[in-house]
Amino acid sequence: MPSSFLFATWAGGGAVPPVLSLARALRERGHGVRVMADTSLHDEIAAAGLEPIAWTTAPQGDPADPAKDVIRDFEARTPLGALARLRDRIVCGPAADYARDVRAELRARPADVLVCEHMLLGAVTAGEAAGVRVASLATTIYPFPTPGAPPPGPGFAPAKGIPGRVRDRLVTRLSGKPWAKGLPALNAARVANGLEPLGSVVEAFERVDRVLVLSPRALDHAGRRFPEHIRHVGARLEDPAWAGDLTLPDGDAPLVLVGMSSSFMKQHDLLQRIADALGTLPVRALLTTGPAVDPATVGAPANVRVTASAPHSLALRHAAVTVTHAGHGTTVKSLAAGVPMVCVPLGRDQIEVASHVRLAGAGVTVGKGSSARKIARAVEQVLNDRSYRAAAERMAEAIAAENATDQAVNELEVLASRHDKPAEPAAHTKEFAS
Known part of the structure; x- marks a missing residue:
């Protein structure tokens, strides 16, 4: 029997395509699906065959345009400063606004399940207050500590010995503290919606029936343990609607994407600097700038084709190496294609993702300030050492097995069909929430 799903998301860059991919898959199964999102995403939502709904009071942004970016984390001087902007401008600060909009939509048109991008705690609050099933979508490696692995964020390798375990305990205790300044705004939103205040922001991320992690389980630490309500359901590998067509550079030299x-x-x-580096190597390259950078502003050597966009999933069928910021979307598409990487993290979750690529043996990491010469050496290293390709191909096999069925769709369909009382939220976060 068809069910009704209301998605709540925001203009979060790489988080958008996997959320819309899942929404589209539900629609193709015959379910009713509508998506509340920033108006900058409405064309992309409509292109996926979905119904867009605008926020009324919640923030509206476009991260491809610096002047319209809500978070503006590129202005932060430190990772903690970037996290504070996310906390104050999306997660907690406008929680009451997100909750107000979602409650109004649920009153106008009820849904069987509310599906929220993981950072929208205001939307989660609305779902809890409305008494509907709520699933949150984590569109990267699960970002909070769980037993059996180092706390995510800094890119730590698994602990070895007593010093490593002490490091993990200390960082785990500290990891919830940056969220504390967001608690008053979040609790104000909860109280306004008839809910009890919480003791920490981190607890709020778990007040859902399911957390669906749209990331390969094989990419995370093997010894990491998760509560039952957190489910790895595989990565979404579709390209965004704006990716356009593929035109490869001429020649038969190894392709670098x-x-x-x-x-x-x-x-x-x-x-x-990446273009300059590739210009010194016997390769051909397809350099995609993305919507935020005009391709005409990047000087292209003769062997480098610069374009605003291209369908990476298709280009990766021809690629020998990917040079990437280690955003989760580009990373998992590369691994799914068995393509090793040179990772150049810029911020956000990218240091953590790059660390997992490195630990898997599927690539190397260089700093974002690296010279063209250093970047060129890294590309040569990955091209010339067959072990990187072999490790990426092992990851491709694991991802293919995980994606043999659409686990995310199955989880949401089961959630929509349940008629028992929603479960109480898990308590595994309490050790680091205070």
């Missing part, structure tokens, strides 16, 4: 952030992260100078 360059894919950096789809949102503005001050990446222009890095793109130029």
Whole structure:
């Protein structure tokens, strides 16, 4: 029997395509699906055959345009400063606005399941207050500590010995503290919607029936343990609607695909250094700037084709190496195609994702300030050492097995069909929430 799903998402760059991919898959199964999102996403939502609904009071942004970016984390001087902007401008600060809009939509047109992008705690609050089933979508490696692995974020390798375990306990205790300043705004939203205040922001991320992690389980630490309500359901590998057509550079030299952030992260100078690096190598390259950078501003050597966009999933069928900021979307598409990587993290979750690529043996990492010469050496290293390709191909096999069935759709359909009382939220976050 068809069910009704209301999605709530925001203009979060690389988080958008996997959320819309899942929404589209539900629609193709015959379910009713509508998507609340920033108006900058409405064309993309409509292109996926979905019904867009605008926020009324919640923030509206476009991360491809620095002037319209809500978070503007590219202005932050430190990772903690970037996290504070996310907390204050999306997660907690406008929680009451997101909750108000979602409650109004649910009153006008009820849904069987509310599906929220993981960061929208205001939308989660609305679902809890309305008494509907709520699933949140984590569109990267699960970003909060769980037993059996180092706390995510800094890119730590698994602990070895007593010093490593002490490091993990200390960082785990500290990891919830940056969220504390967001608690008053979040609790104000909860109280306004008839809910009890919480003791920490981190607890709010778990007040859902399911957390669906849209990331390969094989990419995470093997020893990491998760509560039952957190389910790895495989990565979404579709390209965004704006990716366009594929035109490969001429020749038969090894192809290097360059894919950096789809949102503005001050990446222009890095793109130029990458182009300069590839110009010194016996390769051909397809460099995609993304919507945030005008391709005409990147000087292209003769062997480098610069374009705003291209369908990475198709280009990767021909690629020998990917040079990437280690955004989750580009990373998992590369791994799914068995293509090793040179990772150049810019911020956000990218240091963590790059660390997992490195630990899997499927690539190397260089700093975002690296010279063209250093980037060229890294590309040569990955091209010439067959072990990187072999590791990426092992990851491709694991991802293919995980994606043999659409686990995310199955989980949401089961959730929509349940008629028992929603479960109480899990308590595994309490050790680091205070």
